[in-house]
Amino acid sequence: MNDKKKVIVPIGPYHPLLEEPEFFALYCDGEKVVDVEWQAGYNHRAIEKLSEGKHWDQVTFLVERICGICSTSHPFAYCNSVEDLLDITVPEKARYIRCIIGEMERIHSHLLWVGLAGHFLGYNTVFMWAWKYRESILEMFEMITGNRNHYAMFKIGGVRRNIEDEDIPALRKVLKDIRAKLEMLTHAVLDDPVLGARLKGVGVLTKGHIKDFGAVGPVARASGVDIDIRRDDPYAAYPAVEWKVIKTENGDVFDKAVVRLLECMESVRIIEQSLDAIEGSKGDIENQVREMPVGEGIGRHEAPRGECFHYVRSDGSNSPVRHKIRAPSYTNIPTFKASCVGQMIADVAIILAGVDPCYCCTERVAVYDADKKNKKLFGFSRLVEMSREKTERMRKQV
């Protein structure tokens, strides 16, 4: 194709609508996307370096602040890694509490995604409703842990706060309500002919793509790749509760939505079983750690977006010598290269949103390659607008 005919559509790096700084350059031929370029490094905060200057216990608070949405997944993986280094076990009750917090977070993160996806498609009712259901989960977080978002629950060797028996009935009620709402939402999405026409076959990632890019989490599971750290590398109380890994085959945006909604239902199941297990139990919630050995540890956690990986190395002192973090979006974001190419510009907004990218999780390395060409900027808002117009067109056809 002739280079002169290509139009570059830059998205980002800063726009009020985008929740995070990000930059995409779409190379278009007419309405069709022929190439995508992604640039990182706008949100580099030197977390790994900062963690080398903090005590082992203080790092949990630092890594909690890597991500604003899945704020417990990093402490979870970090605690797993330090416990691997220490070679200690966590008390049974603490394991269940960890599961409850992790799964509640998955529900609220997936509901947030469903809401945003609806917003990008012009279904603002979905946005309002999904965020309304999510609110009850956040209120539960405030009741149990004392904060809506940064729970400060995790501690090396256990958890910091107990889930009291008097909090459990309220939590059960919220779960019962949210199960009904999730069922309604799932069926509404599955049955909606407009959503089906709009999302099926859009941004398809095949099994081959997933393996080539090393994508993880719901993105991989939507394409039929059966990976889930909770089952493959059991930790916390996941082996003790009954649940199943959700998997679909098509790999398009519709399947990603289905995987996320059904996963929420599984999360509700896990939480309910965990609550049964901890109700009335008077067990310990933490194991005291007295000294730090020399060595290294690896910890993994299935965050809402996929596998979150932490590596720590200790020289026996009070802070880690090296702390390496790999967030799930780091492997998921490059799949845009496969999913966006050949699609219409109007579909790009939802394909980008489809992997639920989390930029602040990803920005561990700052690599900046400035493009010297002049670009005509028309921003993400215009993309969302185009996406909504397309939905409207399809609604009339169906």
Added chain:
Amino acid sequence: MKKPKIRELKEAITSLFSKPFTSQFPFKPHTPAKKFRGKPEYNRDTCVGCGACFNVCPARAIEMVDQVVDGKWKRVLIHHPKDCLFCGECERNCITDDGIKLSGVFDVSYFDEKDVQSKVEHDLIVCKHCGEIIGTEKHVLWTLRKLGNPAFSQPVMISRLMEEFGLVTDEEEKVAGPVQRTDMLKIVCPKCRRMAFISDEKKER
């Protein structure tokens, strides 16, 4: 155009006739949950000024300054809400359990930072020989009460207690000259006490 199903209609109608879900915050006061982690506040009566909160704070939001005010050594602990993570570690690690407490205050916006800072000031006990800081007065007394009888093996604690009961009046500001064995029962730091012990032994030899 496809018609919505009954289940969505039901939800839509309930939403239509229910009150707005968002809170009316500026007009109606917000009541946080019981366990809500709000702004930490020092308790002037129960804080002993040990500095544990300063040591454990992951965000270094607590400032500890030892300074001379009007010729007396003072320790000031200041909590800066602008750096605070509201993690509650200061409360968890407080040695007296209620020297610093997380309050339910969620709104910490300010024009002047001093309006929202929580501050506590303590008298320091300093070595009468070398001027080294031993600890805050309250901390020494708190440790004494916590330890019970074993505390009487500690010269600083005995001297401090005797001063409190008026049994001795230690009016000397400073231990003059080289530290003697007799000075060991005065308020001197462990280093000076060790010096006294060693020099005394040398003399005997």
